[in-house]
Amino acid sequence: MTVVRRLITTLLLSLTATALLAQEAPVARATEPVSAETDQDVNNPRAMRLTLRDALTTSLQSNLGVQVQQYEYRITGENLRAAYGPFDWIASGTAAISKNSTPGNPTSHDLSIGAGVSQFLPTGGDYSVGVSNSRSTVNGGINPQYGSGLDLAFNQPLLRDFGIDVNRRGIAIARNNLGISDEQFRTVTMDTVHATEQAYLDLVYARRNVDVVKESLFLARDQARITQIRIDVGASAPLDILQPRVTIATTEESLVSAVAAVRDAEDRLRALLNLPQADWDRPIIPTDDVGYAPLAINTEAAVREALANRPEIAQQRFATENLRVQALYTRNQTLPALDLNLTYGAAGVAGRRAEINSNGDPTGRVISEPFTDALTDVFRSDFPSWKVGVTFGIPILNIGARANARAAQLDLEESRLNQAQTEQNISVEVRSAARAVETYARTIAASRAARDAAERNLEAERRRFENGMTTNFQVLEVQQQLSDARVRELLALVGYNKAVAAYHRSVGDILQIHNIALADLPPVEEPKILPFLDRYNWLNYGNLGRLEETPK
Numbered sequence: 001m002t003v004v005r006r007l008i009t010t011l012l013l014s015l016t017a018t019a020l021l022a023q024e025a026p027v028a029r030a031t032e033p034v035s036a037e038t039d040q041d042v043n044n045p046r047a048m049r050l051t052l053r054d055a056l057t058t059s060l061q062s063n064l065g066v067q068v069q070q071y072e073y074r075i076t077g078e079n080l081r082a083a084y085g086p087f088d089w090i091a092s093g094t095a096a097i098s099k100n101s102t103p104g105n106p107t108s109h110d111l112s113i114g115a116g117v118s119q120f121l122p123t124g125g126d127y128s129v130g131v132s133n134s135r136s137t138v139n140g141g142i143n144p145q146y147g148s149g150l151d152l153a154f155n156q157p158l159l160r161d162f163g164i165d166v167n168r169r170g171i172a173i174a175r176n177n178l179g180i181s182d183e184q185f186r187t188v189t190m191d192t193v194h195a196t197e198q199a200y201l202d203l204v205y206a207r208r209n210v211d212v213v214k215e216s217l218f219l220a221r222d223q224a225r226i227t228q229i230r231i232d233v234g235a236s237a238p239l240d241i242l243q244p245r246v247t248i249a250t251t252e253e254s255l256v257s258a259v260a261a262v263r264d265a266e267d268r269l270r271a272l273l274n275l276p277q278a279d280w281d282r283p284i285i286p287t288d289d290v291g292y293a294p295l296a297i298n299t300e301a302a303v304r305e306a307l308a309n310r311p312e313i314a315q316q317r318f319a320t321e322n323l324r325v326q327a328l329y330t331r332n333q334t335l336p337a338l339d340l341n342l343t344y345g346a347a348g349v350a351g352r353r354a355e356i357n358s359n360g361d362p363t364g365r366v367i368s369e370p371f372t373d374a375l376t377d378v379f380r381s382d383f384p385s386w387k388v389g390v391t392f393g394i395p396i397l398n399i400g401a402r403a404n405a406r407a408a409q410l411d412l413e414e415s416r417l418n419q420a421q422t423e424q425n426i427s428v429e430v431r432s433a434a435r436a437v438e439t440y441a442r443t444i445a446a447s448r449a450a451r452d453a454a455e456r457n458l459e460a461e462r463r464r465f466e467n468g469m470t471t472n473f474q475v476l477e478v479q480q481q482l483s484d485a486r487v488r489e490l491l492a493l494v495g496y497n498k499a500v501a502a503y504h505r506s507v508g509d510i511l512q513i514h515n516i517a518l519a520d521l522p523p524v525e526e527p528k529i530l531p532f533l534d535r536y537n538w539l540n541y542g543n544l545g546r547l548e549e550t551p552k
Helices: 002-027 037-041 052-062 064-082 169-232 238-273 299-309 311-332 371-379 399-466 472-507 531-535
Strands: 048-050 090-100 108-120 126-138 145-157 284-286 337-356 362-369 383-393
Touching: 037 238, 048 052, 052 064, 052 169, 052 238, 064 169, 126 371, 145 371, 169 238, 169 284, 169 311, 169 399, 169 472, 238 284, 238 472, 299 399, 299 472, 311 399, 337 371, 399 472
Parallel strands: 048 284
Antiparallel strands: 090 108, 108 126, 126 145, 145 337, 337 362, 337 383
16 A cells, blocks of 8 residues: 555656646746857958869969969079070171380380181081281381281081980970970969968868857757756756766857867868958858769779879979980090191281382382281182191090990989879879778768658657656757767868869869969960971981980
8 A cells, every 4th residue: 555655656746747847837937049249240341251273273373383483494494505605606796906015126016806606506516707807007117908808617517415305405404394384283283272271171171160069069058058957947966067067068168169160161261362461350151062972983094094184294204304405414424525626817918018129129119018918819719728636535444434424324214114103192192082982981871861860869868858768968868969960961072072072183184174264374486496406316416326215
């Protein structure tokens, strides 16, 4: 009988508590929505609303790295033009007036004027053309005396320093450097697009993560509200409120960190956009959300496309070609010096002189010849002079040249290995990026299912709590599981989009994917220095001592 009364009493108390809880719940104050500092950004009139396309366009127009590389290209272009400097014509001129006076000899006055032109030839030779004119007077003599002369000289190496490819190596290297600079500009542009897209997605994640933390804080506060109601009606012990309060404090701390992460992400994006300092206090609101668009990937085709598109491979090929040119030059320098030397001169004289008869005796008369007679003598080559010769020389052991040639050949072989390694690294990078896309694609489906299950689990757990069938700790634990599931789903979506961007960067088609055209770089106009020589292959030393061709 006592047991029956206790059961009836317990049942009545439970029904009374449930009735009181049902009466108090409708009048209890509802949990207020959670707010964060970033919520004010939407209503900020200075807020900068950006689509991904806007962000990419702004970064390419204003990014400092892109601007620096444009200057690098222009500098390299000027270096290419400067490489033609050794083949420029050099014009020279001289003018002198002198007086010579020595004891026992008449005093002479001389005036001389000369001009000439010289040039270093792409074949390794050089020539010079010079003309000279003079006028001399001597005290007590028959004056004046005129002199004129024409001098031609040509020197051509036949072994060492012979060949267009050897002597224009500076131009070839500078031209390859321009190609490297062009590819570097493409690399910087692609990297800027990739970095901007990554920063944009980071900001999307940061702002979405604030919403997730806010929802978690709302659930924690709502759980505290329900717990307090149960305490007020005597259905829960007063100590049960402690666990929800701990969770609220921890989640509020997480919210502060989430808001700070938004500001950090904004700063990273501002730096890439190179915004003026006056705009750095403007909040950035990304208007493009993250979604899931399936991407079909053929890994082998992607690797082939990357090997054809990636600017890093083109840069390495240009660098290898530079080393091939240098190796060809150092090999030429191991040859002995054998130079052909040609000179030709013509002289002419005129002025006032004593007439000489056929017997060689003076007639007593003075003949006056104008200066033009001296020039006539020169152009008619009345008094020619010429010389043909060769010079030969070689270091006995030739240690330095041979060592330089071996070192240059080793540099070339090393560069070819580096080129193969670059291709291998790109292949690995593409395969890894493709796997990342596939992995995140699978993760999205799993994370969505986990989040949906966590939401249903929390709903069920809260109903059990309201019926006194579970504890605060278990409810809060399930709430945390839901928050973690939402974060994982968000991370999966953002991670997938970032993985897709990284994949296109690894393949080298990220600019085409975003319909971005490279900025036009100023054309470099190369000087024309004896271009007809390019038609004669026998003037290339490389045809005599060809190295193994650089693999393409």
